[in-house]
Amino acid sequence: MIGVNNAMNGVNNAKSRSSIINLRLMILGALLTPSCLPASSKPLPAFPKPLPAFPKPLPAFPKPLPAFPKPLPAFPKPLLAFPKPLPASSKPSPALPAVVLEAPPSNQPVKAVFAVGEYLRYRLHYGFVDAGVGELKVMDEPVVLRGQPCYHIVATGSTTRSFDWIYKVRDRYESYVTIGTMVPLLFKRDIYEGGFSYRDSYAFDHSTRRATSDGNQYVVPEYVQDIVSAFYAARSLDFSQAVVGQVFELPLFLDHETHRFIFRFKGRRTVSTDAGSFRALVFMPVVMKGRVFSSQDDLVVYISDDENKIPLQIKANILVGSVKMTLTEHRGLRHPLSSKVSR
Numbered sequence: 001m002i003g004v005n006n007a008m009n010g011v012n013n014a015k016s017r018s019s020i021i022n023l024r025l026m027i028l029g030a031l032l033t034p035s036c037l038p039a040s041s042k043p044l045p046a047f048p049k050p051l052p053a054f055p056k057p058l059p060a061f062p063k064p065l066p067a068f069p070k071p072l073p074a075f076p077k078p079l080l081a082f083p084k085p086l087p088a089s090s091k092p093s094p095a096l097p098a099v100v101l102e103a104p105p106s107n108q109p110v111k112a113v114f115a116v117g118e119y120l121r122y123r124l125h126y127g128f129v130d131a132g133v134g135e136l137k138v139m140d141e142p143v144v145l146r147g148q149p150c151y152h153i154v155a156t157g158s159t160t161r162s163f164d165w166i167y168k169v170r171d172r173y174e175s176y177v178t179i180g181t182m183v184p185l186l187f188k189r190d191i192y193e194g195g196f197s198y199r200d201s202y203a204f205d206h207s208t209r210r211a212t213s214d215g216n217q218y219v220v221p222e223y224v225q226d227i228v229s230a231f232y233a234a235r236s237l238d239f240s241q242a243v244v245g246q247v248f249e250l251p252l253f254l255d256h257e258t259h260r261f262i263f264r265f266k267g268r269r270t271v272s273t274d275a276g277s278f279r280a281l282v283f284m285p286v287v288m289k290g291r292v293f294s295s296q297d298d299l300v301v302y303i304s305d306d307e308n309k310i311p312l313q314i315k316a317n318i319l320v321g322s323v324k325m326t327l328t329e330h331r332g333l334r335h336p337l338s339s340k341v342s343r
Contacts, residue, residue, distance in 0.1 A: 109180035113235050113309055114138055116151065117332035120310060123274060124157070125324045132159040132169060134325060138332075143176065145185050150176040155228050167194045175228035182233045187226035202226060202253060211253050220258055221251040230261050235309045239265070239281055248283075262286040263301070270341060271302045273312050274328040279305040279339040280312055307335035 117140050124132035139152040155173040159166075174188040187202045203212045204224065211218045225233050230252050237248060242265045252261040266282040280302040298317040304310050310333070314325040330337070 110182040110233075110236050112151070112179070112182065112232070113307055113334060114232060115332060115334040116140055116142060118334070119329070119331050120327065121329035122311075122325045123328045124159075125326070126163070127321050129163065130160060131163045131323075132157060142179060145176050148185065149179045150185060151179060151232075152176055153228055153232060169193050173228050175226050175232075177229045177232060182229070182236060183223060184226045184229040187228065204253075213256060216256070218253070218256060218258075220253050224251045224253050224258065225261070227252065227254050231311075234261075234263070235303075239303075239309070242281070266300075268305060269302075271313050273326045275312075275330060276340050277342045278302075278312050278337075279341060281305050281309070304337065304339040306337060306339040308333050308337060310337075 116138050118136075118138040120136040122134040122136075123130060124134060126132075134157045135155070137154045137156075139154065141152075142149045143152050144150070153175045155171075155175075157169060157171040159169045170192040172188075172190045174186075175184050176186040177184050183206050184202075184204055186204070189201070190199045191197070200213060204210075204220070204226075205212070206222070206224075209220050209222060209224075211220045211224070230250060233250060234248070244265060244267050246265045247262060248265070249260050249262040252259045263283045263285040266284050268279065268281055270277055271280045281304075283301045283303065285299050285301060300315045301311060302313040304312055310327070310330065312327050316323045
């Protein structure tokens with residue numbers, strides 16, 4: 001009996017839940033139909049009257065545009081030609097041919113402007129800081145290499161101890177240059193720059209135009225120079241008739257490649273150094289922009305305007321500042337230093 005009652009109660013409860021659900025659905029359906037609108041709501045009235053027609057059509061444009069009264073007259077006279085050609089003095093002058101340093105005839109040996117025992121010392125400034133020292137030495141005694149007497153030239157550069165913590169440099173370059181023909185037979189390089197070390201050497205055979213390095217041979221042009229001998233060979237050139245803008249060049253072998261060492265004459269001026277004031281020839285070597293220089297014209301060299309033609313000062317604008325190297329000491333010169341104007 002209890003079971004029957006419980007069953008009946010379950011049925012009644014199910015019917016109640018079903019009735020509630022059906023009631024909710026009916027309310028929701030009524031809300032979604034217009035019949036749920038209140039009695040006060042009425043449908044919107046029709047639009048009272050149709051819009052009137054436009055009173056009159058737009059009038060036609062009164063008259064067509066008149067034609068342009070007359071055609072434009074022709075230009076009265078043709079343009080005049082330039083009355084006269086430019087005078088010869090105002091025409092641009094032709095570019096000066098480059099002076100290329102070539103091998104001298106065998107019967108005309110090159111007379112060096114330097115001598116054994118020449119010594120030049122320089123101070124290197126980085127901005128306003130004394131950063132290092134450079135030296136150029138022609139050793140006191142010639143040496144014989146492959147049966148030929150040679151100048152033994154040594155170039156060194158080093159930073160000061162106070163600058164070493166910024167960028168330490170210990171560089172040494174050597175060149176063995178033949179006396180009379182001014183060509184290198186052997187070049188050596190041993191450098192340390194900011195933690196980077198490098199050593200190499202080149203042996204030159206000018207009869208076959210070959211340079212040998214680390215067992216590899218390279219074809220080189222006649223009268224090729226290394227980076228040290230190029231400077232001393234250039235000093236042997238005659239600049240007494242040099243014209244502003246004139247270009248000089250010579251072949252240079254460096255880093256297993258042949259380059260053109262080009263420098264342009266910029267004029268004459270007086271320059272002050274730690275060793276005094278001098279009349280100077282001004283040259284601008286063409287440098288490779290990129291890692292060090294931002295422009296090809298960032299290097300200027302001042303050479304004494306006398307028979308010695310020693311470098312007095314070098315200025316360089318580099319990517320991270322400016323560098324200046326100035327003469328502080330000299331001795332063993334072949335000729336009097338006649339370009340000096342004051343101490």
